[in-house]
Amino acid sequence: MSWLENYDIEVYQRIVEGDRKSRERLNGHGNAIAQVYNHIILPLANQRDKYTQIRWGKEDFRKRFGRDPEGMWLAETAVDYATLEALIDEKISFIILAPTQAERCRPFPSENDDPESEQLEWQEVGGGQIDPTRPYRCFIPDGRYIDIFFYDGPISGDMGFDDVLQSSDFLAGRIGQAVKGDRRQSQLISVATDGETFGHHKKGTEKCIAYACATEFAKRGWTVTNFAHYLSINPPTWEVVLKPVTAWSCSHGVDRWQDDCGCGGGGEWHQKWRRPLRDSLNWLRDELTKVYEDTGRKFFNDPWLARDEYIQVILDRSRDRRSLCPLGNRVDEFLIRHQNHPLSASEKIDALRLLEMQRHALLMFTSCGWFLKNYLVPKAYKSSAMPIAL
Ligand SMILES: [Zn+2]
Structure with missing residues (x-):
């Protein structure tokens, strides 16, 4: 979003406006979903980085959309139970996953149900068989929970890799095949695919999706909604256990x-370069942690709280001309709030360098650097040295 804000302000403003309009239309629940700050694989992050990624993602979202996020999109939908716990701590209500990430599910018993009933037994869905037309509740060991939507895998795959987007009528027909005729009160058909599919990988398909949402779906009696709104009127009646x-x-x-x-x-x-690269970056992160804690304590009351709140500076590096501080008044406010003594000019620079070092220690884990083809190595490559292509 920050790139969009800098390079195409009109599109950026339309997205923000779209969230505002959806809130008006859907009882206060907006379309926009937050994401982890710089697309890192949360199960591979240490605990502190998990929290900072979620907190920075939330703050970035708040700045743009003027509200707290209800849901969060996880980079590559990567998840484990420690990630769920961090999301729950940070008051994220729901996430969206691929159907292949579920292990088993079962309906909640109601008062009239016989607890021994076969209907209430766990159903194994590890092969992607989970029914994606309803939300699920996922409990963590301490009894708290987060709600999970599983997108429709086959339709999502066809949108990315087949011709289902050739016309809005065709798309609606494909979605219609997923509607179950078992008279349940409501069912949700949701899809998830890369945003660049629309208009970039597949020219013109952004018009197809726009026309389908604005006109085609309504003709068939379907309601276009968002996850948060759907959840508010259809809380889960099933629970799910995820693969680890x-x-x-x-x-x-x-x-x-x-x-x-x-x-x-x-x-x-x-x-083969991935393991030594991952080990090296983890080593570097841990070394930088020592530097940050040892030196950061000289400047900050709580260096890790300062890191979590540093996102406010990152999001607004503008400088008020009335400010005497050449670093900008947002920086001044930030340092005054976190300093453990009045900082001299050179101490301010050192404090900010430490925080920038931490920012880059997070950015170096951005997932995209790990699998784009440019970074692959021919099998004939014999040297034990590895390319650092981040
Ligand atoms: Zn793999």
């Missing part, structure tokens, strides 16, 4: 971002 560590684009847990798992390669390419 998963993502939508790797069938080996999250090895795509740490091992030579085969995903993203093929043919004459290998990814």
Whole structure:
């Protein structure tokens, strides 16, 4: 969103406006969903980075949309139970996952149900068989929960890799095939695919999706909604257990971002560089943590709270001309709030350098650097040295 804000303000403003209009239309629930700040694979992040990523993502969202997010999109939908716990702590109500990430599910018993009834037994859905037309509740060991939507896998796949977007009528027909005729009160058909599909990978399909949502679906008596609104009127009646560590684009847990798992390669390419690169970056993160804690304590009351709130400076580096501080008045306010003594000019610089170091320690884990083809190494590559292509 910050790139869009800088390079195409009109599109940016239309997106923000779209969220505002959806809130008016859908009882206060907006279309926009927050995301982890810089697209890192949360199950591979240490606990502190998990929280900072979620907090920075929430603050970024608040600045743009003027409200708290209800849901969060996880980079590559990568998730494990420690990630769920962090999301719950940060008051995220729902996430969206691929159907292959579910392990088993079952309906909640109601008062009239016989607890021994076969209807209430766990159903194994580890092969992607989960019914995606309803939301699910996922409990963590301490009894708290987060709600989960699973998108329709086959339709989403066809949108990205087949011709289902050739016309809005065709798309509606394909979605109509997923509607179950079992008279349930309501059912949700949701899809998830890469945003660049529309208009970039597939020219003109942004018009197809716009016309379908504005006109075609209504003709068939379907309501266009969003996850938050749907959840508010259809709370889950089923619970789900997830597989331990998963993502939508790797069938080996999250090895795509740490091992030579085969995903993203093929043919004459290998990814043996991933393990030493992951180990090196983890080592670097831990070394920088020591530097940050040891030196940060000289300036900040709580260095980690300062890091979490540093997003406010990142989001607004503008400088008020009336400010005497050449670094900008947002920086001044931030430092005054976190400093443990009045900082000299050179101490302010050092404090900010520490925070920038932490920002880059997060940015270096951005997932996209791990599987784009440019970073793959020919199998003939013998050297033990690895390319650093981030
Ligand atoms: Zn894989």
